[in-house]
Amino acid sequence: MSERPSAREVLTLVTDEGTFRELPHGTRHAPVDGPLGWPGYDASRARAAERTGEDESVVCGTAGVGGTRAVLIAFEFGFLGGSLGERTGDRLESAYRHARAHRLPVVTLIATGGSRMQEGMLALAQLQRVARESALTRAAGLPHLAVLRDPTTGGGWATLGAGADVVLALPGAQVGFAGSRVRPPDADPSAYTAEAQVAAGSADAVVRPEELRETLGRWLRLLTTPAPRAPVPRALGSAGLPATGWAAVGRARAPGRPRAHAYLDAYFAHRVALGGDRAGGTDPEGMLCGFGESDGRGVAYAAQTGVAARPAGYRAAARLIRLADRLGIPVLTLVDTPGAANDAEAERQGAGAAIAEVFAAVAAARVPITTLVIGEGGSGGALALAAPGNTWATPDSYFSVIAPELAAAILKRPPEEAAATADQLRIRPQDLVELGVGPARRAPPPPPPPPATCRPTPPRQTGSPKRPCGARAG
The missing domain is CATH 3.90.226.10 (2-enoyl-CoA Hydratase; Chain A, domain 1)
Incomplete structure (x- = not known):
């Protein structure tokens, strides 16, 4: 794999073999050199397409990840720095809608420098579309996991990355709202790393590439197969009750x-x-x-x-x-x-x-x-x-x-x-x-060892006998 893997290389890394299916997407009609008429924009896109084999900065599809099917959104940094434009927004919106329609979790594999300057405010406004689709997906009760690749900056970090339920990052990835060319000249570069974001509580863990599929698969299984309840743990310490x-x-x-x-x-x-x-x-x-x-x-x-x-x-x-x-x-x-x-x-x-x-x-x-x-x-x-x-x-x-x-x-x-x-x-x-600091019922006492737990019960009725710790109430 290359030093900065492509979108499809990353998809191969994290998905179960042979399971990826790219989602269909329409092609938005764009005026010459984009909505701003930016000179040379069409030529830049053509060169990016020839270099990467992609016609946009994201690849969206479905696949199994450790046995759990999910919608995956992978950024292609080689296509204009993984920037977001109007057609990028179209694909992201379509992917999120597919996830909701089919009740699938979303995994975003991010490598982006932010919004596409050649499309101006129309590009920046795509972040609002992304934020809305993400919010609708959360409201639908579907998990969103993000993987921060190098680099993850700008609006891509502030929406698809930091807005995810679980945020994982590759070692050494550049992560921050400010990209390297727009930071203060005296800024400490170590603050703009995956490791720094984990230390600051903005990301959950740094994961090595070879462990990414297993880690994502484990997270997806846990977040999509809930238990009916959390059983009471067995007590692990002393068995007898304290006298005072x-x-x-x-x-x-x-x-x-x-x-x-x-x-x-x-x-x-x-x-x-x-x-x-x-x-x-x-x-x-x-x-x-x-x-x-x-x-x-x-x-x-x-x-x-x-x-x-x-x-x-x-x-x-x-x-x-x-x-x-x-x-x-x-x-x-x-x-x-x-x-x-x-x-x-x-x-x-x-x-x-x-x-x-x-x-x-x-x-x-x-x-x-x-x-x-x-x-x-x-x-x-x-x-x-x-x-x-x-x-x-x-x-x-x-x-x-x-x-x-x-x-x-x-x-x-x-x-x-x-x-x-x-x-x-x-x-x-x-x-x-x-x-009576608690409910009226108790779980069946566990067999020793280990000793049973105590569950508080409601106050006794007047004249009722005292109940020992763990005794059935009612």
Whole structure:
């Protein structure tokens, strides 16, 4: 393959052998030298066609990608820099409409310098057509994956690239709204790379060419074959219930307790990660988001990792939940945080607004959301991820309106009274059951090992007997 592969070379790289079928397209009648009468424009197009074998800057068709059929849009950079003109817009619109008509996901393989200057504002206006077709496709519940090739700049990045549900990029690709010839002279070129976009949360992953077909195929399977629900994970830690609130806190903070990675590894056959919040940030230490395969079907996940989650992590979780909801994919959330990050930088990054996004995404979701508290459940930063009516808790977890030490401080109690305060707060898993912080039913208890999880149940009727953690309610 050449250093800068052609559109058809890229299509061969990512599609299943012998499955690509090019979509038919009409030919728009164009006046001599285009709509602006740009001198020499016809000759430039003729030379580009002779050089590339294409008559436009995109090739559109359908094919299997790792066994999943999709509509593919591949840019030919050798044709006038992969630029967008009116005929490009025609083909893109037709491809998106075919995807909606046949309920197919869309994969864009982008290599473009932006809009075609020889067609002026008529070329730039094609971005509006693309944005509308993309929005209609999202509204139809179909996923859009983008692969950023070299280069991906201008309006192509700002619509077909950055506007995709999942954004993958080839190593070293030039990616940015500003192309190399229009940037400030002192601009740092390293900021305009695929790797920089992943670090900034604007792209999800850098993928090597030889891994692209498998990666795309995995993403497409997970996003198009949703599970009916997200089953409750098995608890992986201690089996017995804590005797006191302070004991529950100690268990949840124990260094050896199973964390999110262990739960996700046990729950999914494989998984792929969403890499950022699409607003300039990532929080890989505090929040893990992505999609995984459970019993052969797709489940989305947002998992806290036991540290204070940052605003970018909450925005990524909200992005994940909204995407899963649009695609009809159930969501698993794992709660494990002492509380949201509350330092000055977190406030500058919009901590409150980011947490509000998660509360809103969970509240508005139409798909089933299942929550398991696997460690610390610290205040609103934990509650934001908790599914109303379907929240479970492991025996080595607690859930509290605030950490006991902070509660004692607010009440102007000495530090040594934190343990007694923990009991007063009633934060043990069994306390949550008794308080009714959850639904009226429970899943069948898992056989030991590992130990069963606890699910809070509604408040007891007057005079009814107390129920142990995990007992059936109603």
